[in-house]
Amino acid sequence: MRQANHTFTTTTNGPGLYEITAEVCNWCYQQEMDSALLTLFIQHTSASLTIQENADPDVCLDLQDFFEGITPRNGPYRHSAEGPDDMPAHIKSALTQVQLTIPLRSSRLTLGTWQGIYIFEHRDHRHSRQVVAHLIGN
Amino acid sequence: MRQANHTFTTTTNGPGLYEITAEVCNWCYQQEMDSALLTLFIQHTSASLTIQENADPDVCLDLQDFFEGITPRNGPYRHSAEGPDDMPAHIKSALTQVQLTIPLRSSRLTLGTWQGIYIFEHRDHRHSRQVVAHLIGN
Amino acid sequence: MRQANHTFTTTTNGPGLYEITAEVCNWCYQQEMDSALLTLFIQHTSASLTIQENADPDVCLDLQDFFEGITPRNGPYRHSAEGPDDMPAHIKSALTQVQLTIPLRSSRLTLGTWQGIYIFEHRDHRHSRQVVAHLIGN
Numbered sequence: 001m002r003q004a005n006h007t008f009t010t011t012t013n014g015p016g017l018y019e020i021t022a023e024v025c026n027w028c029y030q031q032e033m034d035s036a037l038l039t040l041f042i043q044h045t046s047a048s049l050t051i052q053e054n055a056d057p058d059v060c061l062d063l064q065d066f067f068e069g070i071t072p073r074n075g076p077y078r079h080s081a082e083g084p085d086d087m088p089a090h091i092k093s094a095l096t097q098v099q100l101t102i103p104l105r106s107s108r109l110t111l112g113t114w115q116g117i118y119i120f121e122h123r124d125h126r127h128s129r130q131v132v133a134h135l136i137g138n
Numbered sequence: 139m140r141q142a143n144h145t146f147t148t149t150t151n152g153p154g155l156y157e158i159t160a161e162v163c164n165w166c167y168q169q170e171m172d173s174a175l176l177t178l179f180i181q182h183t184s185a186s187l188t189i190q191e192n193a194d195p196d197v198c199l200d201l202q203d204f205f206e207g208i209t210p211r212n213g214p215y216r217h218s219a220e221g222p223d224d225m226p227a228h229i230k231s232a233l234t235q236v237q238l239t240i241p242l243r244s245s246r247l248t249l250g251t252w253q254g255i256y257i258f259e260h261r262d263h264r265h266s267r268q269v270v271a272h273l274i275g276n
Numbered sequence: 277m278r279q280a281n282h283t284f285t286t287t288t289n290g291p292g293l294y295e296i297t298a299e300v301c302n303w304c305y306q307q308e309m310d311s312a313l314l315t316l317f318i319q320h321t322s323a324s325l326t327i328q329e330n331a332d333p334d335v336c337l338d339l340q341d342f343f344e345g346i347t348p349r350n351g352p353y354r355h356s357a358e359g360p361d362d363m364p365a366h367i368k369s370a371l372t373q374v375q376l377t378i379p380l381r382s383s384r385l386t387l388g389t390w391q392g393i394y395i396f397e398h399r400d401h402r403h404s405r406q407v408v409a410h411l412i413g414n
Binding site for chain 2: 001035036037050051052053056058059061062063065066070095096097100101102103105110111112113114115136137138
């Protein structure tokens with residue numbers, strides 16, 4: 001049994017879903033573990049992780065609209081020093097995932113046919129986002 | 139230290155919560171690991187996983203109503219090719235869990251007294267849902 | 277490769293976020309594992325786990341307000357035997373996390389600069405909350 005560690009860095013440019021499936025799959029495959037467990041952990045509280053359909057890009061746009069709709073920018077927030085997109089970002093982060101854990105079989109992630117791994121960016125400005133990856137298996 | 143893998147298949151028949159606690163507990167117990175970590179991963183984006191109270195069935199019905207209420211079927215969705223239950227299903231999936239990780243002690247899941255493991259089905263039609271299970275421990 | 281187990285007990289006194297970052301970090305560090313995976317699992321369905329900004333306490337208050345707002349106490353709930361805070365608590369729990377999995381490097385959690393680990397209490401009365409911790413690594 002052994003472990004592997006890596007950090008994925010993604011530059012985001014405004015709100016939306018940024019797919020990282022290919023780079024995560026590639027890194028996992030290169031670790032040459034047959035059976036294993038992958039954990040992805042995003043080191044932020046205003047961007048998050050989600051697994052969604054990656055066939056029709058409209059799904060990502062509709063998701064973004066939904067989360068925008070339930071966390072209005074002009075809400076009665078105490079925490080607003082960094083701008084109107086700040087507190088809504090924290091709420092969207094709490095409603096989605098800070099981490100994802102996915103089993104591997106035969107060196108491959110057990111993602112379903114239509115599942116893609118996304119960074120969900122909630123802030124307006126350009127950001128560099130870090131996702132810590134940890135693999136344990138053999 | 140060793141690993142065990144399995145896939146649970148559940149047939150769902152319309153929206154609602156389908157409990158899989160007993161079959162998951164049984165499979166874990168049969169792997170004869172004393173201390174271990176279980177991961178459940180659902181391979182879909184229109185059904186999800188959740189842990190909820192399994193004492194009063196009304197909790198599941200109220201949960202279903204809540205999620206139905208915040209994701210109206212007649213919303214302004216771009217992605218609607220598969221029907222009015224399609225995009226709401228993806229949103230409900232994003233708001234709940236695609237995976238659950240639960241420690242085992244003395245060969246048993248450390249679920250609390252009232253906690254049950256559920257597949258949360260969001261689509262109207264009959265579906266066959268796959269949940270990948272991974273156990274690591276000794 | 278080895279494992280370590282612990283249970284954290286926190287007394288809560290009404291709705292809100294209770295930070296447990298320091299005690300979790302300390303326990304992990306004491307296990308003297310260099311690279312490892314931590315899982316925290318809360319054994320309840322009316323309190324949950326979340327990772328949020330721990331710099332400005334207003335973030336926690338705004339989060340609490342948001343969740344209070346989307347799960348009104350006077351909703352049309354079937355499950356109301358334990359009071360008006362009961363079913364909203366289950367919904368808030370479903371919308372946040374029952375478990376968190378976080379990698380460790382150099383014996384330390386890979387939390388981002390502003391990330392804190394919180395128990396999110398959803399009930400009005402005083403409760404004792406149990407969080408199961410599991411560490412695997414070497």
